[in-house]
Amino acid sequence: MWAGRHVVLGVSGGIACYKSCFLARRLTEAGARVDVVLTRAAAEFVRPLTFEALTGRPVACSLWEPGEALAHIRLAHEADLIVVAPATAHLIARAAQGLADDMLTAMLLARRAPLLIAPAMNDEMYARPETVANLERLRAAGVAQVGPEAGPLAEGPSERPGRMSEPETILAHAARLLRRGGPLEGRRVVVTAGPTREPLDPVRVITNRSSGRMGFELAAAAWERGGDVVLISGPTALVPPGGPTLRRVETTAEMEAAVRDELPSADLLIMAAAPADYRSVEVADRKRARGEGGLSLTLGPTADILVATRGLRKPGALVVGFALETGDAVARGRGKLERKGLDVIVVNDATEPGAGFEVPTNRVTILDRDGAEDMLPLMDKRAVAEAILDRVAARCV
Ligand code: CTP
Numbered sequence: 001m002w003a004g005r006h007v008v009l010g011v012s013g014g015i016a017c018y019k020s021c022f023l024a025r026r027l028t029e030a031g032a033r034v035d036v037v038l039t040r041a042a043a044e045f046v047r048p049l050t051f052e053a054l055t056g057r058p059v060a061c062s063l064w065e066p067g068e069a070l071a072h073i074r075l076a077h078e079a080d081l082i083v084v085a086p087a088t089a090h091l092i093a094r095a096a097q098g099l100a101d102d103m104l105t106a107m108l109l110a111r112r113a114p115l116l117i118a119p120a121m122n123d124e125m126y127a128r129p130e131t132v133a134n135l136e137r138l139r140a141a142g143v144a145q146v147g148p149e150a151g152p153l154a155e156g157p158s159e160r161p162g163r164m165s166e167p168e169t170i171l172a173h174a175a176r177l178l179r180r181g182g183p184l185e186g187r188r189v190v191v192t193a194g195p196t197r198e199p200l201d202p203v204r205v206i207t208n209r210s211s212g213r214m215g216f217e218l219a220a221a222a223w224e225r226g227g228d229v230v231l232i233s234g235p236t237a238l239v240p241p242g243g244p245t246l247r248r249v250e251t252t253a254e255m256e257a258a259v260r261d262e263l264p265s266a267d268l269l270i271m272a273a274a275p276a277d278y279r280s281v282e283v284a285d286r287k288r289a290r291g292e293g294g295l296s297l298t299l300g301p302t303a304d305i306l307v308a309t310r311g312l313r314k315p316g317a318l319v320v321g322f323a324l325e326t327g328d329a330v331a332r333g334r335g336k337l338e339r340k341g342l343d344v345i346v347v348n349d350a351t352e353p354g355a356g357f358e359v360p361t362n363r364v365t366i367l368d369r370d371g372a373e374d375m376l377p378l379m380d381k382r383a384v385a386e387a388i389l390d391r392v393a394a395r396c397v
Pocket of ligand 1: 252271272273274275276277302303304305306307320321322323324336340
């Protein structure tokens, strides 16, 4: 989505500037054309050359450099999106007052594109009524804000917000701002992800190889498209995406309970999780020692969440399921679409290289209720998530 987009990244002078280098790099890697504008103080922290090397483009610092007299107007008018990260207390105050006394603030005042700011400052400066009022004024002017977050500040740990959001979080908010107006905007989306774990005793579990990646990418992509997203996840080692509300669960019964809670208000349910299909009929209350000899387990089926919660679906809600098969994937997938009352099912064959669990890529076929069958090439899971949401979004309008 970033390819061909023009982003102006404004950087004001706070220590969080070092993270702006990563942000400039991530935007550039994603395919955006990134023009960096530094305040004088920012250039004291990070030299313009660093951003020039990261973006492959000249960096603007001053209104008074010979060459292009109206660079601030050109950048303001060419940008598809403007991001200011970090936005210091001083930059926020100047922008809120409509001052235009340097390259960055003059460009901000002339902007036509949406503006996202990522405040970063000492926690007391952030809580000060003057700063609160300045931010309120910017919000009233349509400026979007990400962070700040609580956590370590340059001067030590803090429980109060002040620290700039991480580059990945800023990137996700920037994408959401740029993608405004799509069919998922304002829709409640519930995504399940990962495996579940069924206990045998206090330390041992039955689980499966699902990494959760497909569900996490779907939740992140749906949130970027403006969805109000709840991600219900079994145990995974993944870093959760910034925007969606995360609900962690352990067992299939807990996942079912969370789906029961969320489903009645959902416009879209995407069951990307691989819930454990079996659980031990008996769960020991102590760890059994190996010396006690062999162990036989009696397993019973868990609930099929999609089937068990079918009656809770809101009229008109769309439901997407997944099917990971080991042969005859399309026919088996179509059977599950019918049996589970789905609108769309995404099938893949675990025996194919690059598809299925524990890999960053997937090769899927998307089947829908009307009989359409769409075989996609091998793609990374984020691209698969976008392709699935394109199909779903077409059904939402
Ligand atoms: N699913 C579910 N509850 C379960 C297991 C699976 O809701 N206990 C959902 C999955 O999230 C997926 C779809 O059902 O969207 C298909 O999952 P799959 O494991 O292929 O289905 P099963 O019904 O377990 O099929 P099988 O007969 O192949 O075991």
